[in-house]
Amino acid sequence: MIKSLADRLLKWFCNQDYYVDIQGDLQELYNDHLENGQKMAQIKYLIDVVLLFRLSLLKPVTQILTIKDTGMFRNYFKVSVRNLARNKMFTLINIMGLAIGLASFLLMNAYINFERSYDTFFSDADQLHRVSYVELIDGKDGVKDAMSSYLVGEVLNEELPEVIQHTVSKPHDELIIKYGSSIFREKKVITADSNFLKLFDYRVLAGSAETMLNDPLSVVLTESRAKAYFGDKDPIGQTLQVLAPQKSPVIVTGVIQDAPANTHYNFEILLSDKTLELAEEHDYRNWDWNNYYVYLKLAKGTDLSSLDEKLAAVAKKFVDEDNYTRLDIHPVTDIYLKSDFTYESQVMGSDQIVTFLVIISVFVLVIAWVNYVNLSTARALDRAKEVGLRKVIGAFRKQLVSQFLVESFLVNLIAALIALVIAEASVSFFNQLVGKAIIDHVWNNVPFLLSLGVFLILGSFVSGFYPALVLSSFRPISVLKGKFKTSKKGVNMRRALVIIQFAASLILISATLIVHRQVNYMQSRDIGISVDKVISVTVPPSNASTEEEYEQYLSRTNSFKETLRNHTGIETVGATSNLPGGGASDINATTTKIKIVGHTDLLDGTTYIQFNDAEFLNAVDMQLVAGRNFDRRIRSDSNSVMVNESFLHRFETPNILEMVNQKIQFGNDPEDQFSIVGIVKNYNRTTLKSHVEPTIYLPSRRARNLVIELEASNYLGGIEFLEETWKDFYPETPISITFLDDRFELLYDQDRRFGDVFMVFSLLAISIAILGLYGLASFISLQRSKEVGVRKVLGASSSQIIYLFYKGFITLISISGILGLPLIYFLMSDWLDNYAHRIEFPWFTLLISMGIVLFFALVTVGYQTSKVASLDPAKTLKYE
Amino acid sequence: MKKFQLGEFEEIVLLTVGVLFDEAYGVAIKREIENRLQRKVSVGAMQSALRRMEKKGFLNSRLGEVNAKRGGKPKRFFTITAFGKQALEYSKDVRTDLWNSIPDVAFDVKVS
Secondary structure, three states: OHHHHHHHHHHHHEOHHHHHHHHHHHHHHHHHHHHHOHHHHHHHHHHHHHHOOOHHHEOOHHHHOOOOOHHHHHHHHHHHHHHHHHOHHHHHHHHHHHHHHHHHHHHHHHHHHHHHOOOOOOOOHHHEEEEEEEEEEOOEEEEEEOOEOHHHHHHHHHHOOOEEEEEEEEEEOOEEEEEOOEEEEEOOEEEEOOOHHHHOOOOEEEOOOOOOOOOOOEEEEEHHHHHHHHOOOOOOOOEEEEEEOOOEEEEEEEEEOOOOOOOOOOOOEEEEHHHHOOOOHHHHOOOOOOOEEEEEEEOOOOOHHHHHHHHHHHHHHHHOOOOOEEEEEEEHHHHHHHOOOEOOOOOOOOHHHHHHHHHHHHHHHHHHHHHHHHHHHHOHHHHHHHHHHHHHHOOOHHHHHHHHHHHHHHHHHHHHHHHHHHHHHHHHHHHHHHOOOOOOOOOOOHHHHHHHHHHHHHHHHHHHHHHHHHHHOOOHHHHHHOOOOOOHHHHHHHHHHHHHHHHHHHHHHHHHHHHHHHHHHHHHOOOOOOOOOEEEEEOOOOOOOOHHHHHHHHHHHHHHHHHHHOOOOEEEEEEEOOOOOOOOOOOEEEOOOEEEOOOOOOEOOOEEEEEEOOOHHHHOOOOEEEEOOOOOOOHHHHHEEEEEHHHHHHOOOOOHHHHOOOEEEEOOOOOOEEEEEEEEOOOOOOOOOOOOOOEEEEEOOOOOEEEEEEOHHHHHHHHHHHHHHHHHHOOOOOOOOEEHHHHHHHHOHHHHHHHHHHHHHHHHHHHHHHHHHHHHHHHHHHHOHHHHHHHHHOOOOHHHHHHHHHHHHHHHHHHHHHHHHHHHHHHHHHHHOOOOOOOOOOHHHHHHHHHHHHHHHHHHHHHHHHHHHOOOHHHHOOOO | OOOOOOOHHHHHHHHHHHHHHHHOEHHHHHHHHHHHHOOOOOHHHHHHHHHHHHHHOOEEEEEEEEEHHHOOEEEEEEEEOHHHHHHHHHHHHHHHHHHHHOOOHHHHOOOO
């Protein structure tokens, strides 16, 4: 079987002069190989045949092609070129439409593939999984925490035979590192144990992969960080001075490749896990300390659902007996697009957005293809005589079909070449649009060129097949007699396609408008605090080793704050553990049960915790509903707490205002009580995608993030003073100032980009559709020029004739509206549901988008028909 | 300017054709090379080299008798042409020349 197939292949490509004896050679070898079994011999035979595919052994190309009548093909080609050249407008519209459509489709595709490629580059990507804690409330999933406890990895490795290896890592605080005379702030530092590089097999450029993370105080740098520190010097064995958070020298033990952009867990420096063993001993041995990302490598082909029971058993045995926690195992390759966990290390992508992009890109391409189909069939009249004549001379239908396919291939080929140019020219704009460097160049990007080729072929068939069938179906007698009429069926098909085009355009335009409205809404909504003139700096962490030193550090922070407050450009200076405008995970939380003493029972659920000083409230204009702010002068305030409305609503107490001066208690320990001194009005600390979390605010002297409210009239002076004062207080650390409103802006970066992408591509889609409509209108009006002439002779005015044409198109667009609007509603309400604070479904934007589509369509059609309507009937009717 | 275009593999094939003299056909050449040089030779690489050299005029070929063991297909026997012999000699001369031009010292240097 294999052998005869291979033989046919050989016969097909091999030069006839050589075939006989080469086949003889192969046969002889085959007979020899038969000793090792027939299967083996056949496979060897096939391999030999494949290896024989060499230029010097090939048949001349003309013999390989099964099509022998190249003369006819040359004729098809010539006629196609002439036809295309004769109808310049038609050609231009088709080619430009296809080129733009193809270019945008392919660029979008590159982006979609990039989004889907996250973490797939590891050798055992399909075996890598992450363990996370899911809180269970009444058996249902509550807050899903991407992080789990340090011990989980170890225990799962012991208890589950499916687990091959595990590694534990956590994002580390910013390191301030001194090397030579330069100081670096390293923000992307994570800890890693010696297994880390076994699971995530980044290429090791220097040092030993086995041992580089074994010892305390070892760091592994990525290639670009190593360059930044050491240039061309050998980094291995070099010592770096860490100034903060802990003064200590570290030794560079390895260099690995830069982590690529498409990983869910990005880093620039690996700090050996052992370094922290002493400091975090308690955390390492604690089941409730969910501060670590725990990764497992499972045996190949492990069925995740088969692990459920074992995981539940482990959770019950080790984590808590009452089943308030579920252990979840999640494939690493799914994390980026499908994560719905809190405490992710970076902003994750969205599966939904990727699906949207797939839809957009397909829409754009289909609209371009439809243009070709419509324009080609509309022009059928022009080609009918040619087809009739060819048939009379004896052409088969099959030949005519292939003629028109050649033509569509030609158009698609030119379009593909132009698409390549367009894509290359717009690649940097595109990268900017999506905010990621997806590709540098398209012309040397193999996957891009490959899909260009695939869609060139596919497009030639999809767009060329129907017109080819229509055009080749004419009956020569009626056509040549001049009795040819456009068929009802053809017209209806064309109408249906126009409807599809405009429905697609309509969906894209409305979606664009809705996305923009939602983003604007989120940005302009009152979030409950005011951050317009608030900036923030983070003072360096303490490196104190004794209580006394730490007190010194705190008083230094305090006098820094005091100094700032004395300046006229600065109104207030507060401090907090978590700056407003941070990501979803930029907050502390506890799952310990809480009750309000004397009012409620212990209640499940996650409570969020923020540590503020007394001035924080004023600095960001947090509103009090009842009670008072912290007051440093009141001694008992170290045991007080402020809570937000959302926290109290969770307890379903009838009047939340009465809760002032009541006490909350963590767990069953009556010692663990705090009295509520103030109730804070709900405010959004992060995006409006999430609800305001039930939060308690604890007083703290230790918060390092200073929020500085500037005096509007002298804010520049204030900033300048801040910079000078910083240099006096913290000469070793470079200052980095953030504007809080920028932080909030940044939260919506992804949504805004999504809106922009939507806008650009819906503009492209509508312009391609309009381009097609322009062509279609011009053909139809030309074809109906005689009818127009007769109407005019009978006394119709130009405007009546234009109205006649309009009527047809308006009906089409109305139908596309009726079809498109429900789709928009379903798609976009689904999207809006992602946001805790969403706009009402904006029905009137649908009207606006209908208006936009109608306007462009009518202008286009009007322009074309008015040309025909103004023709002198004497001229158009001359030949009848 | 190269006078004769003869690649390393081509040279080996050409020499082997010479070695086998009257019995030089595809499978025999392949086996001979594999035995002598202890390296795998694919039919494709060898046939392509043979045909290339035939085109260049280094080799002549004739079809032999029909052979039942070969599924009724004849063998094609190759022989070296005079031009082919020149090419081999040229290649050998170049090498000898190069060998002779290496100063003796070059081989005396010890790698420490």
